[in-house]
Structures are given as C-alpha cells and as structure tokens.
Amino acid sequence: MSSHLNVVGQSVRRSDGIGHVTGRTQYSADRSFPGMLHLKMVRSPLHHALIKGIDLSDAERVPGFVRALTAKDVPHNRYTILSLIGVEPEEEFVLAEDRVRFKGEAIVAIVAETEAAAFEAVSKVHLDLEELPAVFDVEEALKPGAPIVTHWGNNTFMYEGHPCRRVRFGDVDKAFEQADYIVEGVYNTSPIEQAPMETTGCIAVPEANGRYIVYTNTQALYFSLDNTSIILQIPGNRLHFIGGTVGGGFGGKVDVIVEPIATLAAILTNRPVRFTYSRSEEMQVSSTRSAWRIYMKDGVMKDGRIVARKVTSYADSGAYSRQTPYALTKHAANAAGPYNIPNVSIDAYCVYTNRQPSSAMRGFGITMASFALEVQMDKIAERVGVDPWTIRFINAYRNGDMKPHRKLAEDATLIETMQAAATLVGHELPDEFKAMTSAPRDASHDGGRE
Amino acid sequence: MASTIVTFELGGREVEVMVKPMTTLQSVLRNQLGFTATKEGCRQGGCGSCTVLVNGEPMMSCLLPVEDVAGQRVTTLESITPAEGLHPLQRAFLDANAFQCGYCTPGMVMISKALLDHDPAPSDDDIRQALTGNICRCTGYRPIVRAVQAAAEAMSDDAGEQAR
Incomplete structure (x- = not known):
C-alpha cells in the first residue's frame, strides 16, 4: 500500500461516533422551542371517497386547540416532488380538496398547544365522506371499467404520450421465432416500508427577520426547501432549512411531506410548530417501496445465448406518483440486466391504484428488475442444461456493448465480479471463464457473438 | 384531570x-x-x-x-456517561462501529448495561437474547453483538486489575 494512503485499508473512526454513543447527537425531534405547537393530521379512513363536508366545531372547542388548516389555506395546494426536474402533471394535494384517493390521505391539519390536545382535536373532526369503489391491483386498474384514480382519465403515468416507458432494441418477435427455447416467468414483489428507527419529522420556527428555520430529518434538503417554496409561494431565501443527522432513511425520507405544512402552520400562527410522524403514520401512510409485477419472456439458443428478451412490468405507484415515474425509467434501462441481448422490448407501466403512494427505497426500480431477471437466468440455465454460473458468463455484457436503451457499456464488471465471487465461495470455474474479461469484444479473435 | x-x-x-x-x-x-x-x-x-x-x-x-x-x-x-471519557460499553460501541444512524444506540447501550450488570460474561446467545427487544435497521446487529462481547471483556479486565 502506497505510504501516502492513510485511510484506504484502515478502520477509521466516524466523526459522529462519540455523539451516537453518548446520546448527544441531536436528531430533529430532540429540539424544543418555547411556545412550540404540535401539528397532527386528520386522515381519510377510506381508500377512495368524495369529501362532502368537514365539521370542525367540536375540535375547535378542545382546550389547547389553536387552529385547523384545510386545502383552502395552502397557497399552491399541489405537491409533485419531481416537478423540480420537469415531471408533469401536478397531481397530489398537500391537503385533500374534494376527493381522497388512499386510506390515510391528509385532509385537515390540526395545530394545538400540546400533542395531547392535537390528538384530541383530531379525534373530534367529523368528516362527511361518500365512499367510491377502489382498486388495489395493477392489472385490475388497467382493465376497462376500473375505478379511475387520477384526474386525467386513465390509471397510468404518461411517458411522452405513451402509457408506459418503452425500450425497443432489435426485433424480438423475429428472434423468438428463431430461438430454440422460450422461457417465461412472472415475478411479484411486495411493497416494503423503509421503517427508519426515527420517524419522519420537522420543526418550523419563525425568526424575527421574517424568515423560517426548518429543522428537518429529510434525506433531500434542497428538494424539501424548493418544494416548500413552491407550495407556500414564498421565495426560497425566506426559508432556512437545517438538516443533519438522519435517524435512518433508506429512501423513506426523500418525500417532502412534513415540511410544507409545518412551515405554513408556523407562518399562520407565528409560533414554532413540530410535525413528527407517529410510528403508525410511518408504517401506514408514508410511501413504501412500490409493489411490482414483472412478466419476462426470453428466447434462448441451445448453446445458452439469450437472443431475445421481452419484459412487461407494472409498478404500483399507489394513489399518487411521487418518485415512481422515475423508478420506472431506471427500471426500463436495467430490465435487460447486465447481459448482452441483441433483441429487447420493454414496456414498463407506472400504475395508479388506491394504495398508499410508493416512492424511493434503496435502488428502487432496479432491485425488483434484478430479482426478476436473476431468477429468470436460473430458469434459463435449467432449461438449457447448464449451471447458473455458465449461463451468466456466456451472456455477460462487456465494455463496448450497446445496451438496449442505447447506452454504450463503459463500466462493465460482471465477469470480474463473478470471478471474485467464485474464488470467495471456493467454486472452481472452467479455464475459459477464468480467462474472460470485460474488455471490449474483438470480432477478429473472440469466441463471442457475431 | x-x-x-x-x-x-x-x-x-x-x-x-x-x-x-x-x-x-x-x-x-x-x-x-x-x-x-x-x-x-x-x-x-x-x-x-x-x-x-x-x-x-x-x-x-x-x-x-x-x-x-x-x-x-x-x-x-x-x-452512565462519565464527565471525561466513555463508559466501557460506549467505548466498545465506538470501536466496533456498532451503529450507523445512531438512533437505536442509546437503547442498545442501556439494554447491554443491564445484561452485563447481571452477567459479566454472557455468551453470544445470551447477548442476542438480551437484544431481542431492541431494533436496529442499519447494522444487521453483528457489530452490536461484537461490541457487547468486547465491553464484557474490557470490564472483566478492569475488575481483575482492581481486585489485584
């Protein structure tokens, strides 16, 4: 090891370690401010309903009640996190207007002197709801006559005028005709809650100079600041967002879900306001990793080469899109896997249902594709009659290969990773696989494909 | 009321x-x-x-x-945090990197202290049993178990020295 490298190869103490073991690390909810109010949310008890009326009169009589916020109090009552990178249309509401689309959707924010008073007032808000039929399955949601979740008349996110994100590469139908085997599979994944130990939360504090300091445990500080600025229609320079130690996130704290309404409450009351999710809100209301259904069909030659792959994927976005349209795009770019397949067709649908919205979690979009396609690779190996290592070495992509979404492979390491894995588990590879590299194919002397 | x-x-x-x-x-x-x-x-x-x-x-x-x-x-x-330095459990958690986000760490240290106060030389199974009510989403628990083992050893060394 070169002598000037004093970190590589060493175990280095974390800078926040002392704070963690002594409990002195300050998480957002560890702060407190004089006169701080507590915000709690009235949420829809139904999966899909029209809001006919909201009666606040009993709630307003609870001792300690300060005020209620409804949709009309929110200057720009649209929450579309990806609008910052040009994703349209605006669709979600900070507080529901005439309709709720998932169980747990926020309808009224209650601000009170104590947490107990806020809970009590929440329990005394009377909602007049008219229940509507709901849909919970991605393929049911695409059938004619299914309940429509969105405001634009179908249950898919639209990609440049198409109901799915599409990848077209080569000619899969022709290749299927020429293939020796057709291998098909359908793969389902569950929604997964990120379940950070610290629940999502923030405290918004008015400053004397007309600015607002927001202490938040977001994973996306500037997404949060910019979205809050848009929703509240105030310049970003009046918002001072302070992040810091996040008590676990795993993608669960990327949505901008507590800051805009807490800041609005701080503006309207001119008091510090805390809005922290309960554990049940974190589990039942905050967005999850999306559930997926993935259909795969592969055309394979007797020698193990995959010549065609067709993928139809459905991600359950829940009632609103949040970051799932982006997950679909990543998914479509990765659904062929780290393999060199000359004919690929992918249709990836971002589907709206009446479930809680899904969003970011560790590799979202890609991990589900990897699960499906790697199980599929094992099935192919079984059909061809080779072991799972062989099928992957035969089909592994190399630098210089064109991927189906027209990106040249420049950082392929599948072959080297498998070689290292084989060594670690004590699996003896045949010499031809030991000699392989991810270096670009050379048509003049490799044994690879045409 | x-x-x-x-x-x-x-x-x-x-x-x-x-x-x-x-x-x-x-x-x-x-x-x-x-x-x-x-x-x-x-x-x-x-x-x-x-x-x-x-x-x-x-x-x-x-x-x-x-x-x-x-x-x-x-x-x-x-x-249990001394005015200067750290409790042996805190030292062991720090040395073993027995945390990532740190949110479960105070509870982990306290449950481990209760264990070591009752049993200065717990087995691996004893440690795992003691930690069953404490959830960590980051580490996968192995560094936490190692930290408790290391703390037990350090505390018994200290106790031995004091006895001499």
Missing part, C-alpha cells in the same frame, strides 16, 4: 416533576427534563430505543407512567 407531583432519582440526584396522569417516563425525560438521549422510535413498546434502567432493570420508558417510578432509581444514557 389535575396534575400530580412525582419525585424520583435520576442519575443520582432527586428530581421533581409535575405531570398529568399517565404521562410516560419517556415524555418526562425528553420534554420536561431535556434528557433526549432516550429516543422515541415507536411509543408502543416495539423498538427498544427508549430503554432506561429502573432500579437496574431495563424498562421501555414509552410504556411506563412516570407515577410508577415515584421513589425509584432511574438511569439513562446521560447518567
């Missing part, structure tokens, strides 16, 4: 608080006394991040009405 005054011992000194009935020890520690090392992960006894010791026994402070600790001895992470 009227508030009542509750007195208990916290980290060796007597404290007196005025509370509504059924106020939890967790809430009193964090919101009235500013002892925020005791965390709030679920407030339903499911995660262990609020673990404190009451008369040396581990308790989840989110489920404990503070009236129940009247006259009792409460120990939090703040109470």
Whole structure:
C-alpha cells in the first residue's frame, strides 16, 4: 500500500461516533422551542371517497386547540416532488380538496398547544365522506371499467404520450421465432416500508427577520426547501432549512411531506410548530417501496445465448406518483440486466391504484428488475442444461456493448465480479471463464457473438 | 384531570416533576427534563430505543407512567456517561462501529448495561437474547453483538486489575 494512503485499508473512526454513543447527537425531534405547537393530521379512513363536508366545531372547542388548516389555506395546494426536474402533471394535494384517493390521505391539519390536545382535536373532526369503489391491483386498474384514480382519465403515468416507458432494441418477435427455447416467468414483489428507527419529522420556527428555520430529518434538503417554496409561494431565501443527522432513511425520507405544512402552520400562527410522524403514520401512510409485477419472456439458443428478451412490468405507484415515474425509467434501462441481448422490448407501466403512494427505497426500480431477471437466468440455465454460473458468463455484457436503451457499456464488471465471487465461495470455474474479461469484444479473435 | 407531583432519582440526584396522569417516563425525560438521549422510535413498546434502567432493570420508558417510578432509581444514557471519557460499553460501541444512524444506540447501550450488570460474561446467545427487544435497521446487529462481547471483556479486565 502506497505510504501516502492513510485511510484506504484502515478502520477509521466516524466523526459522529462519540455523539451516537453518548446520546448527544441531536436528531430533529430532540429540539424544543418555547411556545412550540404540535401539528397532527386528520386522515381519510377510506381508500377512495368524495369529501362532502368537514365539521370542525367540536375540535375547535378542545382546550389547547389553536387552529385547523384545510386545502383552502395552502397557497399552491399541489405537491409533485419531481416537478423540480420537469415531471408533469401536478397531481397530489398537500391537503385533500374534494376527493381522497388512499386510506390515510391528509385532509385537515390540526395545530394545538400540546400533542395531547392535537390528538384530541383530531379525534373530534367529523368528516362527511361518500365512499367510491377502489382498486388495489395493477392489472385490475388497467382493465376497462376500473375505478379511475387520477384526474386525467386513465390509471397510468404518461411517458411522452405513451402509457408506459418503452425500450425497443432489435426485433424480438423475429428472434423468438428463431430461438430454440422460450422461457417465461412472472415475478411479484411486495411493497416494503423503509421503517427508519426515527420517524419522519420537522420543526418550523419563525425568526424575527421574517424568515423560517426548518429543522428537518429529510434525506433531500434542497428538494424539501424548493418544494416548500413552491407550495407556500414564498421565495426560497425566506426559508432556512437545517438538516443533519438522519435517524435512518433508506429512501423513506426523500418525500417532502412534513415540511410544507409545518412551515405554513408556523407562518399562520407565528409560533414554532413540530410535525413528527407517529410510528403508525410511518408504517401506514408514508410511501413504501412500490409493489411490482414483472412478466419476462426470453428466447434462448441451445448453446445458452439469450437472443431475445421481452419484459412487461407494472409498478404500483399507489394513489399518487411521487418518485415512481422515475423508478420506472431506471427500471426500463436495467430490465435487460447486465447481459448482452441483441433483441429487447420493454414496456414498463407506472400504475395508479388506491394504495398508499410508493416512492424511493434503496435502488428502487432496479432491485425488483434484478430479482426478476436473476431468477429468470436460473430458469434459463435449467432449461438449457447448464449451471447458473455458465449461463451468466456466456451472456455477460462487456465494455463496448450497446445496451438496449442505447447506452454504450463503459463500466462493465460482471465477469470480474463473478470471478471474485467464485474464488470467495471456493467454486472452481472452467479455464475459459477464468480467462474472460470485460474488455471490449474483438470480432477478429473472440469466441463471442457475431 | 389535575396534575400530580412525582419525585424520583435520576442519575443520582432527586428530581421533581409535575405531570398529568399517565404521562410516560419517556415524555418526562425528553420534554420536561431535556434528557433526549432516550429516543422515541415507536411509543408502543416495539423498538427498544427508549430503554432506561429502573432500579437496574431495563424498562421501555414509552410504556411506563412516570407515577410508577415515584421513589425509584432511574438511569439513562446521560447518567452512565462519565464527565471525561466513555463508559466501557460506549467505548466498545465506538470501536466496533456498532451503529450507523445512531438512533437505536442509546437503547442498545442501556439494554447491554443491564445484561452485563447481571452477567459479566454472557455468551453470544445470551447477548442476542438480551437484544431481542431492541431494533436496529442499519447494522444487521453483528457489530452490536461484537461490541457487547468486547465491553464484557474490557470490564472483566478492569475488575481483575482492581481486585489485584
């Protein structure tokens, strides 16, 4: 090891370690401010309903009640996190207007002197709801006559005028005709809650100079600041967002879900306001990793080469899109896997249902594709009659290969990773696989494909 | 309902608080006394991040009405942190990188202290058993178990030296 490298190869103490073991690390909810109010949310008890009326009169009589916020109090009552990178249309509401689309959707924010008073007032808000039929399955949601979740008349996110994100590469139908085997599979994944130990939360504090300091445990500080600025229609320079130690996130704290309404409450009351999710809100209301259904069909030659792959994927976005349209795009770019397949067709649908919205979690979009396609690779190996290592070495992509979404492979390491894995588990590879590299194919002397 | 005054011992000194009935020890520690090392992960006894010791026994402070600790001895992470340096458990957690986000760490240290106070030389299984009520989402627990083992060894070395 070169002598000037004093970190590589060493175990280095974390800078926040002392704070963690002594409990002195300050998480957002560890702060407190004089006169701080507590915000709690009235949420829809139904999966899909029209809001006919909201009666606040009993709630307003609870001792300690300060005020209620409804949709009309929110200057720009649209929450579309990806609008910052040009994703349209605006669709979600900070507080529901005439309709709720998932169980747990926020309808009224209650601000009170104590947490107990806020809970009590929440329990005394009377909602007049008219229940509507709901849909919970991605393929049911695409059938004619299914309940429509969105405001634009179908249950898919639209990609440049198409109901799915599409990848077209080569000619899969022709290749299927020429293939020796057709291998098909359908793969389902569950929604997964990120379940950070610290629940999502923030405290918004008015400053004397007309600015607002927001202490938040977001994973996306500037997404949060910019979205809050848009929703509240105030310049970003009046918002001072302070992040810091996040008590676990795993993608669960990327949505901008507590800051805009807490800041609005701080503006309207001119008091510090805390809005922290309960554990049940974190589990039942905050967005999850999306559930997926993935259909795969592969055309394979007797020698193990995959010549065609067709993928139809459905991600359950829940009632609103949040970051799932982006997950679909990543998914479509990765659904062929780290393999060199000359004919690929992918249709990836971002589907709206009446479930809680899904969003970011560790590799979202890609991990589900990897699960499906790697199980599929094992099935192919079984059909061809080779072991799972062989099928992957035969089909592994190399630098210089064109991927189906027209990106040249420049950082392929599948072959080297498998070689290292084989060594670690004590699996003896045949010499031809030991000699392989991810270096670009050379048509003049490799044994690879045409 | 009227508030009542509750007195208990916290980290060796007597404290007196005025509370509504059924106020939890967790809430009193964090919101009235500013002892925020005791965390709030679920407030339903499911995660262990609020673990404190009451008369040396581990308790989840989110489920404990503070009236129940009247006259009792409460120990939090703040109470075991020396004025200088670290408790051997804290040192071991630091050395073993037995945390990532750190949110479960106070509860983990307290439950481990209760274990080592009862059994200075626990087996791996004993440690795992002791930690079953404390959830960590980051580490996968192995560095935490290693930290408790290392702390047990360090504390028994110290005890040996003191005996000589």
